[in-house]
Amino acid sequence: MNSQLNVLGCRAGLVFAQNLKLTQLARSGRIEEAIALFHGMITRNTVTYNSMISAYAKNGYVVDARILFDQMPRRNLVSWNTMVAGYLHNDCFSEAAELFERMPTKDSYSWTLIITCCTRNGELDKARFLFDRMPVEKSSACYNAMISGYAKGRRYKDAIELLYSMPNKDFVSWNSVLSGYIRNGDMVMGLKFFHQMPERDVVSWNLVVEGLVKAGDLVTASEFFKRITSPNVVSWVTLLNGYCKKGCIVEAREIFDQMPKKNVVSWNAMIAGYVQHLQVEEAHRLFTEMPERNAVSWTTMISGYVRIGRLNEARNLLDMMPIKNVAAQTAMINGYVQSMRMNEAHQVFREISVRDSVCWNTMISGYVQCSRMDEALKMFMNMPKKDIVSWNTMIAGYAQDGQMDKAIDLFHQMPKKNTVSWNSVISGFNQNGLFIEAIRHFWLMRKLGCDPDWSTFASALSGCANLAALLVGMQLHSLLLKSGHDNDFFAGNALITMYARCGRISAAQQVFDEMISVDLVSWNSLIAGYASNGSGGTVISIFQEMTNKGVAPDEVTFVGVLSACSHAGMVDEGLKFFYSMSKDYSITPVAEHYACMVDLLGRAGRLAEAVKLVMTMPIRSSAGIWGALLSACRLHKNPKLANLAANKLFEFEPHTTSNYVLLSNIHAEAGRWNEVERVRVLMKQKGVHKQTAHSWIEIKNEVCVFSSDDSGQPVSAEVLTVLAALSSQMRNIGHKFNYPLVGCG
């Protein structure tokens, strides 16, 4: 009897110890060892099962956790809570809520879980509804969950109101509100709240240091750091990270060396700092020196080698990694994706045991970059839980691939849209020439309560630039000033282009002058602006100004400069720049530059030289080059050469109506009616139709569309009268018309 009891006692002791070990393994991410231990155990009690459920869930194996939960012999309240927490940990909100509903009994843990579930899912009011009606006594944790939810959702008033009504406030309560301010970037309010707090612990101080670091104010951040009475590892790492992000890697290293206690996170942060500054060798030295490495250390190193393009070293590390995790494998996939090596990317992807949304998204974006949209879609469809990034990647992919209909289709299907989703469709419309749709979606986005960012403004402004929609462009300009995104390069540069394309070059110049700092794109936009406005001399002086300031021109700069010369008839200057770009700036001319040169020589009537340039150039010809030649043929009435240029042009653009029309007109003007007929037959053969040209204007928020030969317009007669008056005025001041202006609606 006694010995039997002893055996039982020993067994109980063993189970207790093994349960403890299980929890420890789970906490340090050693899930394989935990599984082995669990399966090797002779006796298991409810606590064992609970620990294992938690172990699975905390390491991403939420399905296995559920299987064990369903299989275990007896479930207690903690088992149910653990499973709900497991779902919550893996962002499975609906599963968590479903299980919560089925719970036989609920304690304050359960209620805290469901409230957290709602707040994390953005359902703040539902959370509050449950909070107000929960039948068990509210713990501090429960209050804190609700307060934290409010604060994270920027509902500071609600958060503080609840905080003040709470009976036993602790540090977590105060820090939850503070964290909301800091994480949302509301530093001014955050600091004010910090000073109002009755007492502060290390976490409070760390939060403020974090906020200051994020705002880029390292001086104040280190002042606050110095005032912390006993800084912990988190305080040190936060400051260290701040110096790394600011590019002060030497100072970061000093902080690292000064740290009284280092843990894995400290080493990882320092390694990440070196990786960010592309000092991957130094990072690797620390990596080999550090006392213990975790998955983050390996992942940081792998992504470091990926960043500098050394995929072999990255792959070696991944192969050496003892227990591979998704993050490390995704970093590797990212490397292959960037080099378009999709087969190798897919091989790594196949080896991943638990696939999260990030690794799926990386694969999708890989196929998108290779324009393999069918495979991207296959991935997207196979993905078990799509997140907002997956949707946005697909939408941007279709837009880039010219399949705007599919992009819009997905956009309408997606459950929740963010700014990036809107940006993808808006810039997609622009890329596909649907500028009106781009602008319409900008207003729609604002109407539906989504905030545009600098990228939205840049896209919408680009739409205006292409439509020469000055009034809308000016409206966007003032919205941009109000939004606070006006100091951004992209938005500023888009403004320059918008004003220039709307013919307001002085406004473009003013935007340029008022920008806090300009980049190469700003210079290029200004140059292109003056170029299209025909101010060749100004372009040349701006070009000199920018090179004097030490800004090196690129290919785009020269497209602007050369087209300026061509528009202003400055042939010699153009030729000089063309030769100088490769000689002085070592920029190899591409098709666009040759097109400018053909245009330049062609306009000047030097057709033979233009042809010679095309025949001797070391690159493949393009539609732009032959198009420029064809236009020159019209200007200088050379139907023979026109036939040659047109034949080449049709190889590139067999279905572009305007090319055929141009050729036909050249022959018509020369009275070569046989040739005109030949072009007509050619168009019929190729199935090209002469499209009815149309244009539109906006009057009092209504769009009026005009097309040629359209007498159905209600205002046609009026328009025609005005047109006739304008034509006669133009004729009076000496303008000659190529065609009689008839039939314009």
Next chain:
DNA sequence: ATAGGGTTAG
């Protein structure tokens, strides 16, 4: 063994 605030990697 389960819930609320703070650090690092994809």
